[in-house]
């Protein structure tokens with residue numbers, strides 16, 4: 448028998464690893480859940496188990512979905528020859544909310560970072576080069592964030608795609624420096640896509 452401290456501490460430690468939550472807010476969140484065990488904690492635990500089991504990464508683009516291919520990759524109408532490269536799924540969702548892009552995506556799963564020792568092989572860059580070769584891609588649109596690492600990654604990809612017979616463009620910089628796609632309104636995303644420039 449124990450007072451449950453060890454179990455609860457383990458949960459707090461796990462929760463504190465979420466972005467934006469430190470140990471203090473993790474502790475508050477766990478106590479909040481404990482106070483609503485039946486109405487919030489148990490249903491949430493069940494949902495997490497379900498999502499962890501049912502939802503996976505698209506084998507082609509890295510988006511989330513319930514099958515081998517995500518809904519975008521499985522839709523033949525989206526085989527436009529355009530691939531929009533984004534850093535993560537949140538950015539993909541932001542592009543989809545903007546409703547301006549009708550092609551397919553490629554989720555890198557991060558950006559190159561010397562500081563964090565993230566190289567091209569840690570990202571889905573080799574897979575992108577394969578797709579450009581195999582899928583009749585005519586244009587790669589880089590929709591990477593205007594951070595230093597985002598722009599380094601954009602340049603790396605543009606260089607890797609040189610002489611591959613594919614046009615490489617980048618979203619117009621209506622995007623504020625350091626601003627992430629997820630924080631932009633739909634109109635700004637649409638305008639940045641329409642005004643995209645050759646890299």
Ligand code: ZN
Pocket residue numbers: 505506507508509510516517518519520521
């Ligand atoms: Zn996909």
